[in-house]
Amino acid sequence: MNEKTKLFVRRKFEEYYRYARISIPKDFWMREWGFVFLDHYFPEKLVMRRHKSFATEKELANYLRENAPAHAYHSAAIYKYPAAEMANKGWLGADLIFDLDADHIVSETELEQYSYEDLLVQVKKETEKLIDFMLNDFGFQEKDMELVFSGSRGYHIHIGTKEVRGLGSRERREIVDYVMGTGLDMKSFIDMQEGHSGKMRGREDLRLVPEGWGKRLLKGLIDLLHEIAEMEEKKAMEKLKQVGELKDKNARSIIKIAKDDTVMERIEKGQIPRFGKQIWEGITKAVTKTVRVKSADRVDEPVTSDIKRLIRLPNSLHGKSSLAVKPLRIETFKAFNPLDDAVVFGDSPVEITVSRNSSIKLKGETYKVEQGEVVSVPEHVAVYFMCRGVAEI
Amino acid sequence: MTDWHAEPAHLCLYPFLLAASKRVEESGVTLENLISSAVFERARLRGKSRITEAIKEGTIRKPVIISDTQAEMELLSYPFARILVSCIRDERLVRRYALSEAKAAHEKLLEESSRRGSSASASANIIYRMSEEFGIRMDFLAGEREQVQVPFVDYLRFTTNLRDKRWKLVNRGLGKGKLKLRKAEFVRIVQEAIYERIKKDLPLDVPEDICKAISRYTEDIKHELEEMRNAAGYGFELDSGAVVKDPSCFPPCISYVLSNLKEGVNVPHGARFAVTAFLLNIGLSKEEIIGIYRNSPDFDEERTRYQVEHIAGDKGGVQYTAPSCDTMRTYGNCVETDEICEKVSHPLNYYKYKLKLKQKQEQKQKTE
Ligand code: SF4
Numbered sequence: 001m002n003e004k005t006k007l008f009v010r011r012k013f014e015e016y017y018r019y020a021r022i023s024i025p026k027d028f029w030m031r032e033w034g035f036v037f038l039d040h041y042f043p044e045k046l047v048m049r050r051h052k053s054f055a056t057e058k059e060l061a062n063y064l065r066e067n068a069p070a071h072a073y074h075s076a077a078i079y080k081y082p083a084a085e086m087a088n089k090g091w092l093g094a095d096l097i098f099d100l101d102a103d104h105i106v107s108e109t110e111l112e113q114y115s116y117e118d119l120l121v122q123v124k125k126e127t128e129k130l131i132d133f134m135l136n137d138f139g140f141q142e143k144d145m146e147l148v149f150s151g152s153r154g155y156h157i158h159i160g161t162k163e164v165r166g167l168g169s170r171e172r173r174e175i176v177d178y179v180m181g182t183g184l185d186m187k188s189f190i191d192m193q194e195g196h197s198g199k200m201r202g203r204e205d206l207r208l209v210p211e212g213w214g215k216r217l218l219k220g221l222i223d224l225l226h227e228i229a230e231m232e233e234k235k236a237m238e239k240l241k242q243v244g245e246l247k248d249k250n251a252r253s254i255i256k257i258a259k260d261d262t263v264m265e266r267i268e269k270g271q272i273p274r275f276g277k278q279i280w281e282g283i284t285k286a287v288t289k290t291v292r293v294k295s296a297d298r299v300d301e302p303v304t305s306d307i308k309r310l311i312r313l314p315n316s317l318h319g320k321s322s323l324a325v326k327p328l329r330i331e332t333f334k335a336f337n338p339l340d341d342a343v344v345f346g347d348s349p350v351e352i353t354v355s356r357n358s359s360i361k362l363k364g365e366t367y368k369v370e371q372g373e374v375v376s377v378p379e380h381v382a383v384y385f386m387c388r389g390v391a392e393i
Numbered sequence: 394m395t396d397w398h399a400e401p402a403h404l405c406l407y408p409f410l411l412a413a414s415k416r417v418e419e420s421g422v423t424l425e426n427l428i429s430s431a432v433f434e435r436a437r438l439r440g441k442s443r444i445t446e447a448i449k450e451g452t453i454r455k456p457v458i459i460s461d462t463q464a465e466m467e468l469l470s471y472p473f474a475r476i477l478v479s480c481i482r483d484e485r486l487v488r489r490y491a492l493s494e495a496k497a498a499h500e501k502l503l504e505e506s507s508r509r510g511s512s513a514s515a516s517a518n519i520i521y522r523m524s525e526e527f528g529i530r531m532d533f534l535a536g537e538r539e540q541v542q543v544p545f546v547d548y549l550r551f552t553t554n555l556r557d558k559r560w561k562l563v564n565r566g567l568g569k570g571k572l573k574l575r576k577a578e579f580v581r582i583v584q585e586a587i588y589e590r591i592k593k594d595l596p597l598d599v600p601e602d603i604c605k606a607i608s609r610y611t612e613d614i615k616h617e618l619e620e621m622r623n624a625a626g627y628g629f630e631l632d633s634g635a636v637v638k639d640p641s642c643f644p645p646c647i648s649y650v651l652s653n654l655k656e657g658v659n660v661p662h663g664a665r666f667a668v669t670a671f672l673l674n675i676g677l678s679k680e681e682i683i684g685i686y687r688n689s690p691d692f693d694e695e696r697t698r699y700q701v702e703h704i705a706g707d708k709g710g711v712q713y714t715a716p717s718c719d720t721m722r723t724y725g726n727c728v729e730t731d732e733i734c735e736k737v738s739h740p741l742n743y744y745k746y747k748l749k750l751k752q753k754q755e756q757k758q759k760t761e
Pocket of ligand 1: 647717721722729730734737743
């Protein structure tokens with residue numbers, strides 16, 4: 001991004017912040033803030049100005065207006081001394097933050113194959129699963145959950161109730177494990193009197209307790225078996241071997257079950273036949289894979305157990321996309337399309353010089369640009385390409 | 394229904410409760426009195442035995458209370474025990490002591506909370522009482538005496554130290570923010586809460602002159618402690634007192650886990666598996682191995698027995714072999730290696746190698 005382009009983007013960001021209605025987070029004066037400016041280091045080097053704090057909303061609004069930052073963050077945590085150095089801040093608690101980003105969900109090698117639009121669709125699916133976990137398993141109220149489009153390739157959920165504020169990182173880790181299905185043991189949901197005598201019940205069916213993951217496993221199992229029953233034998237074998245990592249013999253017995261109406265009837269009622277161990281494990285694997293909130297197994301998992309991290313300020317702009325970090329309502333989430341609804345800039349034509357091939361679909365129009373071209377595009381497209389490093393003014 | 398926690402005879406069995414410390418405060422017994430007055434010698438001796446029992450048995454016996462004086466002595470023995478532990482200033486002892494107190498209380502709670510028939514309401518009462526005491530919100534399920542419901546936030550507060558899979562949140566039926574627990578499971582969580590509370594401000598900051606004044610008690614305890622550690626360090630002592638296998642030849646990975654178990658530190662599942670398999674492979678009996686786990690904070694005899702038997706191949710399978718060094722490394726169970734580790738690729742070979750080495754050395758010494 002050359003200096004002229006940077007100046008243009010900065011003017012546009014300033015315009016935005018002049019009128020923007022920022023969502024001020026709860027207890028904002030106890031939070032640490034951090035910003036990246038459109039300065040001469042940008043975007044090669046992102047210099048984060050951290051350990052800031054604001055005492056009044058006005059002070060914060062002025063700061064944003066004056067500096068029109070490329071990226072704006074606040075801490076998930078609240079502190080006694082938010083502007084102090086990390087060690088002296090005096091941690092008082094932290095919101096529970098979920099950060100679902102496309103590159104946590106799709107592995108690096110696959111990332112290339114997906115377009116930006118596809119990635120957004122993928123990540124939205126995972127977010128829907130996460131919301132379901134939050135509402136039904138964890139019992140959070142919609143009003144306590146702030147759902148936000150990240151401005152780039154993901155969604156954040158902030159939960160700031162008194163209840164969750166005090167959770168330490170190990171407790172948060174358990175919540176991460178829950179939504180990702182880590183350490184899941186299907187046997188925990190089987191109601192068998194294994195207790196003191198060590199004896200199991202007779203030969204009759206097992207009951208899968210339909211609570212929490214038990215409910216998800218049962219539903220997942222039924223769906224999987226239905227899917228299998230409809231497939232051709234060969235396809236079904238392949239699928240089972242792949243998702244369940246099962247051997248031929250075991251895969252075959254599952255297919256047999258799937259096609260047996262009387263057994264299926266019992267399963268739908270929550271009565272599970274006594275499968276062998278391998279079959280159990282295979283089924284658990286297969287079901288878990290579709291039900292859990294996905295995350296490539298990296299350190300950056302969807303819910304962060306880091307209780308000191310920074311998170312994007314809702315309604316600020318994302319300096320790598322020019323899209324808004326947009327707060328959303330859960331009821332209307334299904335209909336949300338970031339490439340339409342998070343666009344903030346206008347339509348007046350701007351002439352740009354393209355430095356790299358690229359394409360994007362914004363507000364329903366597809367724009368395809370080629371290196372070396374000089375084209376006139378609507379302002380929101382121009383700013384987008386500039387922020388992506390695809391074009392200069 | 395009597396308010397049991399107001400009765401000294403009952404209260405003294407749970408001396409870490411807020412009501413208990415309040416009672417001690419209100420009794421007017423000063424620290425000065427407690428550490429020196431002849432009247433309280435019984436309390437002091439009991440305080441000492443709390444700790445020696447912790448050292449020797451890993452739990453603290455609950456006496457049968459027959460008189461008010463005895464109840465008072467029992468109650469006062471607890472603050473005195475805390476002073477003693479604090480003067481000794483040994484972190485491992487603090488942990489062991491706190492764990493023993495918590496376990497003893499757990500056992501008592503379990504007994505009281507599982508009473509049926511006419512005492513059923515008292516048994517529910519004790520559950521309510523503990524939930525209030527430790528701020529674990531709880532309610533009984535409608536029409537249920539055996540299961541309670543707890544918000545996940547309160548559950549997490551006290552369970553992240555419990556390593557067994559069944560305690561993982563993901564394996565609990567979580568619905569609308571709450572999860573169900575059998576009464577016994579609830580009491581198990583209370584044990585964690587008790588442990589945390591007891592350990593929290595230990596060691597206390599006891600002035601030097603007070604520690605000096607009670608050194609005749611602390612010296613005895615230190616002696617016991619040393620004896621226990623020597624015994625543990627030297628051989629693998631069995632109930633019978635015979636030393637069969639030579640733990641001085643165990644590889645670092647195994648010794649490490651064993652010492653953690655001895656200290657009551659939680660050991661992850663994978664490491665437990667490795668140790669169990671290792672010990673079975675070198676010929677320890679199942680009972681001996683179960684005995685080793687007895688100290689572990691989430692010891693559950695049934696489950697341990699089941700697991701040990703499973704690894705031993707009693708469940709119709711073959712006996713498992715201890716994992717190789719490669720596998721140990723993968724799961725982060727290979728700790729501080731030594732020179733011998735470089736020569737072997739399996740913990741069992743480490744043991745055999747070192748055993749031979751030792752025998753050779755001993756023979757050499759004899760012939761010299
Ligand atoms: S190298 Fe092998 S024997 Fe040595 S500590 Fe590691 S796992 Fe144990």
